[in-house]
Amino acid sequence: MNRTLMASAAAALLLGALTACSSTPGQDSSDKDGITDAKSLDAAGAFSQLSSKMSTAKLSGTVTAENDPNKLLGRPNQYTSKITFTGSQVSADDVTGTDRGDVSRGGAIEAFGTPADATARAKYIQAVTKGMPALSEYDYVHGTVVVRVSHFLTPKQAAAYESAANGMS
Template sequence: MIIRRTVLAVAVSAAVLSLAACSSSGGTPTATDSAGVVAPAEAAAGPKSAEDVTKTLGAKIPTVKLFKAYTAEDDPNQLLGRPNGYSSKTAFSDSRIKADDVEFAKEDAVERGGSVEVFAGAKARMDFIQSVAKGMPAVGEYDYVKGAVLVRVSRFLTPDQAKEYQVALAG
């Protein structure tokens, strides 16, 4: 009985240490698209705000325009600043998306361009979003992660256009 408890305690400790190592920013961040393709990315100097990331994307992709930086009061997902939620979130538009494709979408919908979310659970959030959308192509999107940053990109962009976000985020 004592041996089983000791083995269990060691196994739990090893699992906790593994999870801690996986979540540290010391590893190599990755960018992953909705097809599950993973590419190495530069190491993050630390999490930036979603607004900073969106401005950087806009400097690299001229069709991107910051639409909204959310607050805890107006975050549509009610995750901003909450336990296990993100620390910042923005919505952006991309002028390459046809107005007819998004005529019924809210002004700040990912379909109109995208969104940036910053938090420790960025990869888990991307995995959750992709699992929900897996059987529903109408709600699919391109998702890219670098460290604590998740960039969600409209499905109305072509794969080559969406790849620009992956490249911009990695750089």
């Protein structure tokens, strides 16, 4: 094969690969599980949708790079935005001494760049807290969002958050 033909073939392969990885403007792109990530929610948008279905949830804070206790905001493969909320179903006596943004007071919503990053975060939290009942929590992944809910909720109360999270668009 001559060099011109080889260069043309290589260019055609590269163009084909790039085209296969792109999406048409205005269309959603989906990962292998069919979860749409083109319309990824940020944490505030996710909370707005969640709280419209869960009147017990009240916004308690927006996490910034300066006040993030985990120092994960904006780091590679970590959340791109995060909010915390209180839940009126959680007894004040149960959370005495906890910090204002603690998940045990109600919950938190973390938004990620990809569904895989959101799933990895939820799995990590569950693995770390598995042997520590005082730190356990309910975690629900919806696309690029992780909804974290207090372990002080009953399974039925937590299931209502799961249902609300599944209804987010």
